[in-house]
Amino acid sequence: MTRKEKVLWYVGALVIVLYAVVPVAYIISMSFKSEAALSDKQFFPSQWTWANYDGIFRGNGSDLFLPALRNSIITCLVATLIAVVLSMFAAYAIARLNFPGKRVVLTSALAVAVFPVITMVTPLFNLWRQIGLYDTIPGLIIPYLALTLPISIWTMSAFFRGIPWDMEQAAQVDGATSWQAFRKVIVPLAAPGVFTTAIIAFFIAWNDFVFGISLTSTSAAQPVPAALSSFTGSSYFVQPTGAISAAAVIVTIPVVVLALVFQRRIVAGLTNGAVKG
Amino acid sequence: METRSAGDVSVSRPAAKRRGTDKARAEARLGWYLAGPAFVILVAVTGYPILQALYESLFSYRLTAPADREFIGLKNYGVILSDSLWWGALGNTALITVVTVAVELVIGFALAMVMHKVLGWLRPIVRTAILIPYAIITVVSAYAWQYAFGLTTGFMNSLLGLGDFDWFANKWSALFVICLSEIWKTTPFISLLLLAGLAQVPADMTEAAKVDGATAWERLWKVTLPNMKASIMVALLFRALDAFRIFDNVYIMTNGAADTQTVSSLAYNQTISRLEIGLGSAVSVLLFVCVLLICFIAIKVFKVDLARARGEG
Numbered sequence: 001m002t003r004k005e006k007v008l009w010y011v012g013a014l015v016i017v018l019y020a021v022v023p024v025a026y027i028i029s030m031s032f033k034s035e036a037a038l039s040d041k042q043f044f045p046s047q048w049t050w051a052n053y054d055g056i057f058r059g060n061g062s063d064l065f066l067p068a069l070r071n072s073i074i075t076c077l078v079a080t081l082i083a084v085v086l087s088m089f090a091a092y093a094i095a096r097l098n099f100p101g102k103r104v105v106l107t108s109a110l111a112v113a114v115f116p117v118i119t120m121v122t123p124l125f126n127l128w129r130q131i132g133l134y135d136t137i138p139g140l141i142i143p144y145l146a147l148t149l150p151i152s153i154w155t156m157s158a159f160f161r162g163i164p165w166d167m168e169q170a171a172q173v174d175g176a177t178s179w180q181a182f183r184k185v186i187v188p189l190a191a192p193g194v195f196t197t198a199i200i201a202f203f204i205a206w207n208d209f210v211f212g213i214s215l216t217s218t219s220a221a222q223p224v225p226a227a228l229s230s231f232t233g234s235s236y237f238v239q240p241t242g243a244i245s246a247a248a249v250i251v252t253i254p255v256v257v258l259a260l261v262f263q264r265r266i267v268a269g270l271t272n273g274a275v276k277g
Numbered sequence: 278m279e280t281r282s283a284g285d286v287s288v289s290r291p292a293a294k295r296r297g298t299d300k301a302r303a304e305a306r307l308g309w310y311l312a313g314p315a316f317v318i319l320v321a322v323t324g325y326p327i328l329q330a331l332y333e334s335l336f337s338y339r340l341t342a343p344a345d346r347e348f349i350g351l352k353n354y355g356v357i358l359s360d361s362l363w364w365g366a367l368g369n370t371a372l373i374t375v376v377t378v379a380v381e382l383v384i385g386f387a388l389a390m391v392m393h394k395v396l397g398w399l400r401p402i403v404r405t406a407i408l409i410p411y412a413i414i415t416v417v418s419a420y421a422w423q424y425a426f427g428l429t430t431g432f433m434n435s436l437l438g439l440g441d442f443d444w445f446a447n448k449w450s451a452l453f454v455i456c457l458s459e460i461w462k463t464t465p466f467i468s469l470l471l472l473a474g475l476a477q478v479p480a481d482m483t484e485a486a487k488v489d490g491a492t493a494w495e496r497l498w499k500v501t502l503p504n505m506k507a508s509i510m511v512a513l514l515f516r517a518l519d520a521f522r523i524f525d526n527v528y529i530m531t532n533g534a535a536d537t538q539t540v541s542s543l544a545y546n547q548t549i550s551r552l553e554i555g556l557g558s559a560v561s562v563l564l565f566v567c568v569l570l571i572c573f574i575a576i577k578v579f580k581v582d583l584a585r586a587r588g589e590g
Contacts, residue, residue, distance in 0.1 A: 009391055010395065016406055019461075023421040026424065038429070039430060086318065097308040100305055112319050112322075117522060118561060118564060119562070125548060126333070126554060146319070209414075245424070256409060259405075259411065270466065270469055270470075
């Protein structure tokens with residue numbers, strides 16, 4: 001590579017970083033602006049204030065935000081756990097066993113992944129009201145499985161297919177019991193794939209908005225994205241911009257930290273699942 | 278799809294044939310025990326709603342007056358298909374899909390090229406940065422862009438010297454911001470897919486073209502892109518289907534005001550806001566049909582071969 005080319009790619013890298021960071025920086029900046037400064041049309045706040053964060057954690061926004069945060073964490077963790085366990089079994093079967101209908105499982109996962117989510121909302125809204133699942137956490141976990149299972153099955157079966165399963169038998173030949181062989185050889189090889197899948201599934205559940213606003217109505221089950229859209233200001237005439245920004249920053253922190261810490265694995269998982277399946 | 282289990286070997290040996298079939302049968306049973314639960318849930322959580330939506334769409338059914346529920350056949354579809362609201366929403370959705378996917382493909386490819394070429398300490402930084410838009414929830418990104426362009430909150434107007442231009446009062450400028458936020462949020466996904474595709478382009482082929490005197494531009498069009506065709510097609514199909522379902526950004530930014538309704542937001546408004554279950558179901562079914570149509574066109578016309586793209590061919 002010539003020196004000129006090198007500089008060009010480095011400038012490109014800088015542009016990417018800016019591209020990714022600017023909108024996030026703006027929402028962080030808004031979250032530190034005082035109510036009066038919100039309309040100053042400046043990128044950075046002239047005076048930094050914690051008032052917006054205080055408002056959503058202790059002030060009048062906390063009745064809406066704190067339960068929503070709890071709901072989001074519980075719903076997404078449980079949905080992720082169920083999806084990962086079920087798709088682990090499925091992916092093991094797909095990678096390791098020969099059974100008729102393997103293709104059917106993978107194809108239906110693909111079909112569900114492209115299914116328009118809003119099409120599920122009308123019937124579920126109606127049914128959930130009849131059987132009492134409307135505005136409950138289980139009533140949100142079940143549709144979340146439709147979001148998390150397909151990608152979990154694809155990602156994990158891509159990972160599992162790359163595991164050298166013969167090593168398990170080799171270990172047994174060397175005198176290990178089948179349980180020992182499984183635990184000492186297969187589990188450590190499979191663990192990264194399972195973990196990556198869990199993170200991706202969690203991201204997808206955490207991102208949901210359609211089910212959140214359609215299938216819940218109160219702080220009993222409403223997740224954060226839905227709660228964000230129903231914020232109100234400190235009075236009827238005040239726009240809740242500051243509170244929304246602060247809440248947005250809080251829900252963004254955990255996923256961005258996860259993305260940064262496990263970036264290598266997430267990239268591998270996303271591309272494996274989509275390209276190799 | 279290959280498996281590396283010992284069962285395959287014994288099936289091919291005649292002496293072990295009987296034991297092999299028994300084994301195959303046991304393996305098939307175990308396979309379904311393991312994959313069954315996930316499969317059943319997948320089918321139930323989507324199969325039931327689509328059948329129910331099909332059924333409900335044949336009724337005049339409003340949740341505020343459940344007693345008046347009445348079978349009306351395909352009348353709901355007639356009402357929707359003769360309404361300009363539906364065609365407007367479909368037009369907006371198609372426009373958003375075409376624009377965002379086209380722009381994302383170009384930007385995504387540029388980003389993938391940079392990630393592919395940048396080496397050393399900068400590489401992990403770029404790869405990490407690009408995951409930020411992917412990780413951020415769509416609602417938050419929608420708020421960030423809305424505030425940036427907002428009349429009272431935004432810095433964009435002063436940056437661009439536009440004074441008091443209200444981006445969300447006008448259909449085209451509102452759709453522009455909606456597209457921008459969608460592009461920002463989902464380009465990373467497309468560029469990661471394209472990066473994986475770039476890695477599959479044989480390096481010696483590009484080198485050979487270089488030795489033969491091909492310019493960088495010729496190498497891109499004659500060597501790199503044709504070798505990436507499979508991953509480009511898959512990225513296109515997935516993003517198009519995803520963009521066609523667009524909802525979150527529209528709901529946050531305009532909630533369908535200024536003629537920015539999309540098919541998904543139309544279905545949502547009919548069902549959840551207006552409690553018109555019959556009409557809402559019919560819109561949902563039509564959306565489903567559109568998605569099927571896109572899949573059909575992609576597979577038949579553009580010959581997107583998912584199996585090959587998955588590296589199995």
